[in-house]
Amino acid sequence: MNCYIYYDEISKDAVIIDPGAFTDDEKNEIIKFVDDHELNINKIINTHGHIDHVLGNSFAKEVYDKPICMNEDDVFLLEGSRDQARFFGLEIPPLPGIDEYICEGDLITVGSAQLKVVKTPGHSPGSVCLIDDENKVVFCGDLIFQNSIGRTDIPGGNYKVLMNSIKDKLFLNSKDDYVIYPGHMDESTIGKEKQYNPFLIS
Ligand SMILES: [Zn+2]
Numbered sequence: 536m537n538c539y540i541y542y543d544e545i546s547k548d549a550v551i552i553d554p555g556a557f558t559d560d561e562k563n564e565i566i567k568f569v570d571d572h573e574l575n576i577n578k579i580i581n582t583h584g585h586i587d588h589v590l591g592n593s594f595a596k597e598v599y600d601k602p603i604c605m606n607e608d609d610v611f612l613l614e615g616s617r618d619q620a621r622f623f624g625l626e627i628p629p630l631p632g633i634d635e636y637i638c639e640g641d642l643i644t645v646g647s648a649q650l651k652v653v654k655t656p657g658h659s660p661g662s663v664c665l666i667d668d669e670n671k672v673v674f675c676g677d678l679i680f681q682n683s684i685g686r687t688d689i690p691g692g693n694y695k696v697l698m699n700s701i702k703d704k705l706f707l708n709s710k711d712d713y714v715i716y717p718g719h720m721d722e723s724t725i726g727k728e729k730q731y732n733p734f735l736i737s
Contacts, residue, residue, distance in 0.1 A: 536553065536555040536587045536588060536718050536719050537553070537555075537716065537717065537718055537719060537720075538551065538552065538553050538554050538555050538556065538561075538565065538591070539551075539552040539553065539674060539716055540552070540565070540568055540569065540574065540576075541645055541648075541650070541667075541674070542572065542574050542645065542646070543645055543646020543647055543648055545646065545647065546646035546647065547572070547573055547574050547575050547646070548574075548575055548577055548644075548645050548646035549569070549572075549574035549575060549576050549577065549645065549646075550576065550577055550578045550579070550580055550643065550645050550650070551565065551576055551578075551579045551580070551595055551599070552580050552581075552582065552665065552674050553580070553581060553582055553588040553589075553676070553718060554579060554589075554590075554591030554592060554594065554595040555587050555588050555589070555590050555591050556590065556591035556594055556595075557590050557591065557625075561591070562591065562594050562598075565591070565595070566598065569599075576595075576599040576601055577601055577645070578601055578602055578603075578604055578635075578643065579592065579595045579596060579599065579601055579602065579603045579604065580603075580604045580605070580637070580643070580650075580665065581603065581604070581605040581609070581633075582662060582663055582664070582665065582674060582675070582676025582677070582718060583605070583606075583609050583612070583658065583659045583661060583662040583663070583676050583677065584605060584609030584610065584611075584612030584613045584616075584659060584661060585612060585619070585659060585677070586612075586616050586619035586620050586623065586625075587718075588676070588677075588718060589605075589613060589616060589630060590620075590627070592630050592631055593628065593630055593631055596631050602634035602635045603631060603632075603633055603634050603635075604633065604634065604635045604636070604637045604643075605633045605636070605637065605661065606636060606637055606638065606652075606654065606661035606662070606663050607633075607636040607638075607661060608656070608659075608660040608661030609659050609660060609661030609662070609691075610633060610661070611691075612659060612661075612690075612691065613630055613632070613633065616629075616630050617629065637652045637663060638652060638654070639652060639653065639654040640652065643665070648667050648669060648670060649667065649668075649669070650665040650666065650667055650674075651665070651666045651667075651668065651708070652664075652665060653665075653666055653704050653705070653708050654700075654704070655675070655676075655678045655697075655700035655701070655704045655705055656693070656696050656697070656700055657678065657685065657687060657692065657693055657694070657695075657696040657697020657698070657699070657700045657701075658676070658677045658678055658685030658686065658687060658692055658697055659677075659689075659691045659692065660691045662676050662677065662678055662685075662700070663676065664676065664678060664704070664705055664708070666708055666709060666713075671709075671710070671712055671713045671714060672713065672714050672716065673705070673709055673713050673714070673715045673716065673725070674715075674716050675705065675715050675716070675717050675718070676717070676718045677717065677718040677719065678697065678700060678701060678705065678717075679701055679705065679715065679717065679728060679732070680717045680718075680719060680720050680723075681717070681720055681721050681722070681723040681727075681728070681732075682723075682728075682731060682732055682733060683720075683732070683733075683734065684697060684698075684701070684732070684734045685697060685718075698734075701735070702735075705725075706725065706729070709725045710725065711724065711725050711726030711729065712724060712725070712726060713725045715728070
């Protein structure tokens with residue numbers, strides 16, 4: 536999965552979005568990036584509560600000691616995270632709890648930039664997109680991917696709700712030139728997905 540570090544080049548303020556790090560190599564890659572760019576991590580944000588996205592929460596909390604933020608409706612996934620991990624053959628220690636709930640309309644300040652929280656359920660009940668309108672950037676978690684959409688065949692998933700989140704929430708809160716950074720695979724743009732995503736053209 537994709538972990539993102541979003542930062543202000545001038546103030547060096549930064550947030551970690553979905554610290555899915557599990558191996559030492561993955562953890563060291565995050566630490567090295569933060570150190571190389573001399574960043575101050577302010578928050579650890581989860582776009583949703585699936586195990587691959589929250590697996591590095593303990594590590595990030597331990598190293599940076601900053602609040603972990605997620606929408607409240609995915610807490611049940613965190614509580615079941617050890618079962619989720621076992622499903623993938625992993626034994627993990629209990630994950631730390633959420634320190635701050637993020638809700639529709641919240642603004643998260645990162646230096647001179649702001650990430651707007653837009654609630655986009657469907658892949659999971661508490662999934663959110665983080666949108667920076669000034670820089671035209673969307674962190675969309677597993678809502679939508681390049682030419683694909685998030686799975687809805689898992690507990691809490693709902694195809695109809697997901698499609699409504701894409702059309703009524705994501706598209707109404709962005710423009711075609713916004714770049715989307717999904718939780719898996721490559722980046723895209725809102726315009727390209729409207730034009731080519733097979734789940735959206737019919
Ligand atoms: Zn997911």
